[in-house]
Every structure is written in C-alpha cells, then in structure tokens.
Amino acid sequence: MAEHNAASAAEGTGALTTVLAADNGGLPERVEPEKIDRRVRRTKQQLRSALTTLLLEKDFSDITVREISERADVNRGTFYSHYRDAFDLLTSVEDFFLEAVRRIDLKIQRQDWEGATYRYLEDLFTLIRDNADVCRANKKARQI
Secondary structure (H helix, E strand, C coil), X not given: CHXXXXXXXXXXXXXXXXXXXXXXXXXXXXXXXXXXXXXXXXXXXXXXXXXXXXXXXXXXXXXXXXXXXXXXCCCHHXXXXXXXCHHHHHHHHHHHHHHHHHHHHHHHHCCCCCCHHHHXXXXXHHHHHHCHHHHHHHHXXXXX
C-alpha cells in the first residue's frame, strides 16, 4: 500500500515540481525520478487535472471513474492500472500535496537563520498559488 501511494503521489504535477525541484526533482524522496516513466507521469497528470476540474463542477460523490477517464482522454483500464477508484485518485492528489508541505517544513527546519519563518510562508504560499486548482477542488470535495 505504501509503495502504491508513493508511486501515485509521484504524478509529476508541474507546480509541485517547481517548488521541490531542488530536493528530488519534485518527487517524494522514496521515489527515484528515473523509475517513473514520463508517459505514466503524463497520464497521472491528466487524471489529476480531470478530477480537479470535475470537482469544481460537481460533488465528489457524483463523479465516476468513467467521467474522469473521459475527461482525461484515457481508457478506464488505464485509470485502473494506476488507481483503485476515484477516492484513491483523490487521496493520491492530497498525499502528494501534503508531502510537498512536509518537504518545505523539513527544508526550513534545516535552516538556522532569522528569515526561516518568512521563507517557510513564502514557500507555502507559492505551493498553494501554484496548486490553486487542487486546493479549491479539495476544499469542495471535503464539504460533502
């Protein structure tokens, strides 16, 4: 299960990659970038984008795997090769975002200077700004 979540979390979202580029190519440290095929990253990015778009349009409980797959322009079988269901995809998006926050926290903890709080907030707000679609969609999904 942990390996599945790590692989799912490494979906290569552009914004998160930007914030974490110095640490490991934007990926959680337990996943090596060269082991994730770029086609897999692209597919997972398409699925993530489809889910976040659908979440802004309707309740999570009304979203089906078929809708996500159609919106992402991938086969349902492809969806199931990466995720168990729509909730698994949502969880992986959340896990990846929280991993990014954790890495920002760890990076700032290693710094011993007065501007650490400012730097932490700057990195956190950049992460939120660059992933506004995920934040809005997650907020709406959690209002169920």
